[in-house]
Every structure is written in C-alpha cells, then in structure tokens.
Amino acid sequence: MFTGLVEEVGTVRERREVDGAVLLTLAASTVTADLAPGDSVAVAGVCLTVTTPRPDGFVADVMPETLDRTTLGRLAPGAPVNLERAVAPHTRLGGHIVQGHVDGVGTVLSRTPGPRWDDLEIGLPPALARYVAQKGSIAIEGVSLTVTHVSDDAFGVSLIPTTLAATTLGALAPGSAVNLEVDVVAKYVERLLATSGAAR
Incomplete structure (x- = not known):
C-alpha cells in the first residue's frame, strides 16, 4: 500500500526485454535507502517488486499484463518516473490509500x-x-x-x-x-x- 506522496523522481536507466516481459533498471537515491529484494515500489503509480536493489537504484520485473495496461510499456531510457516506497506501519497517511494497481x-x-x-x-x-x-x-x-x-x-x-x-x-x-x-x-x-x- 502507498500514500500517493511521491518521495523522489527517478530515471529509467535501462529497459531489457526478456521472454515477453521487461527488466526495468531505475536510477534513484532516496528510495534505495532500505530496499531489499521483494520490496514494493510504486513506479509512475504502478506497484513493482524489487528484484535487485542497488546503491544507485534498483531492478524490477514488469510482466506483460502490466505492460499492456499501464504506461510502463512506453517508457524508454532517460524517462523520469515518480517513485514511492510502500507504507511502513508508523508512516503518516498524508494522501489516500493507493494500491499501485492501475485501473x-x-x-x-x-x-x-x-x-x-x-x-x-x-x-x-x-x-x-x-x-x-x-x-x-x-x-x-x-x-x-x-x-x-x-x-x-x-x-x-x-x-x-x-x-x-x-x-x-x-x-x-x-x-x-x-x-x-x-x-x-x-x-x-x-x-x-x-x-x-x-x-x-
């Protein structure tokens, strides 16, 4: 779950197609502070699972369903994207309940x-x-x-x-x-x- 309060604007560093899906590498600084494999990050409002955290960003898998139903399928290297980590239990809910499931x-x-x-x-x-x-x-x-x-x-x-x-x-x-x-x-x-x- 997310709040819709963006933590930072990251950048698409690399987009690699793998068997119909996409491995998206994103450059970021703030959201990487405590990322671990399996964590959720909202990327342009889409909930993605971190596969590889890095000090300067992270890698996430984007499935065909997500590519078809969101704007992530149109992202190219260099594109800016809004980033937000999932809500922690102690976080203030300053926005509203955002799931990262694009409608x-x-x-x-x-x-x-x-x-x-x-x-x-x-x-x-x-x-x-x-x-x-x-x-x-x-x-x-x-x-x-x-x-x-x-x-x-x-x-x-x-x-x-x-x-x-x-x-x-x-x-x-x-x-x-x-x-x-x-x-x-x-x-x-x-x-x-x-x-x-x-x-x-």
Missing part, C-alpha cells in the same frame, strides 16, 4: 497555468468515471490528488507548487498518457452493493 490510462486534455498552480483536465475511460467524485481522491502517475470537477469522460485537478516541482506532473503536456488509479473504497462499495442486491 486505466488517461490523457491530459488541457493545462491551464495559474498564479501559483496549474489546472489539468484529464480524459479518462468512461468505465472509470463512476468511481471519480468531486473533492474525492485519485492517483495520477502515483500522485494523490483531489478532484476539482468530473464529467462522464474527464475530470480536473489542480497542481500546487510542490507537486509541480517534486513530481513528473509538472512536465505533463496535452496529449500525455497517464496512469490512473481510482479510490479503492469506491470500488469496494460498488461491489458490496451489487452482491447485497443479489443476495435478496
């Missing part, structure tokens, strides 16, 4: 600069719109954000100066593809309502 890929439709913030309009798959609520939470590229408005096929977020400076969202341009993870609580509520109705 779909959205597209940046527009970007409007403000005095100290930028407003983004993000297009999303229509099937995900029912899980997105105004003033609710959503993870974009692993960053926990508050939804400012929502329609049937898009939603808005505002990026504060810290988010603009400390994550990859500051460089997003219209047309950029982004990993989206909706609030897991909304999905569980829908599932509970559906099963309770069937039980009657």
